[in-house]
Amino acid sequence: MDLYNSALGKNITFIRPAYFIIRGFIGVPHVKFYYVFLFFVYIVSVLGNTAVMAVIYLDHNLRTPKYVAVFNLALVDLLESTALVPKVLDIFLFNNYNVSYNDCMTYLFFCFTFLSLQALNLVALSYDRLVAIMFPLHYQTKITNRGMFSLIGFFWIFAIIAILIAVGLLTRLSFCKSVVINSYFCDHGQIYKLACNDYFPNAVIGRLFPFLILWIPLAVILSSYMCIGYTLAKVATAQERIKAFKTCTAHLSLVAIYFVPILITFTMSANIELNARIINLSLTSVFPPMLNPIIYVLQTQEIKLSLKKILKINNRSKNMFR
Incomplete structure (x- = not known):
């Protein structure tokens, strides 16, 4: 305590509150319908991401670097939804606006860690597509399961620290x-803007982290697709270009779903009313985990074939025991 007091100054007493009050959606009309919507989104996210992970785990043909990254994205989406949505529903649906100090710090840690890992995982997928299209003959030597595990492990360590x-x-x-x-x-x-002592280091971190965890990953992804576009422009036939580009459509969709709402919200935040901004930010947090598995199931031929194979095996097993 003496250390804190000396840091704060002689005339200021260090105060750590027992709890924070989450204002959230107070004042939003018909907000309970929004909570029902959030619950529906959460259920779809859990079922969809669990299904994608199960398919990749059960089908040995999908134990490739690309699907290691897809599995990790589904895991991160599942964890992010579970860290965020149930607590949001508990706070506002049951009027538990008071969140203890320690619980709030824990809540913040898990939400921001998994939100960060979503963006970083999209970088891993863009790297996979870049090598697959630019160096197709050397893909299996340049991209290995071990290398992808190492890249993803680095992203986890970076985000957590x-x-x-x-x-x-x-x-x-x-x-x-x-x-x-x-x-x-x-x-x-x-939170840091509520402090009564110097929060300059927090403000620096608050500006630095979006740069490291959002804008640099986005720049890397866009740069990789510029290289992919340049490579495809040199491909002999239009049919080959289309075929190669189709392998990127799922990933491009994920990138658009994750980054476009964030860009719009941050660009227009100064002109958006507080409640509208809060709802916009909440939607940017819950939509990607719900839509990502749907996109991969619909746009990825390998996962669709694996799903059909698994469903056929299950149907045969049921028929045998009838």
């Missing part, structure tokens, strides 16, 4: 003004 730093810096703040968080969950930016 980065968010731990953000949470650690929050714990040095004193809250003597307000404990009301103007967001739908324990949002890093909304």
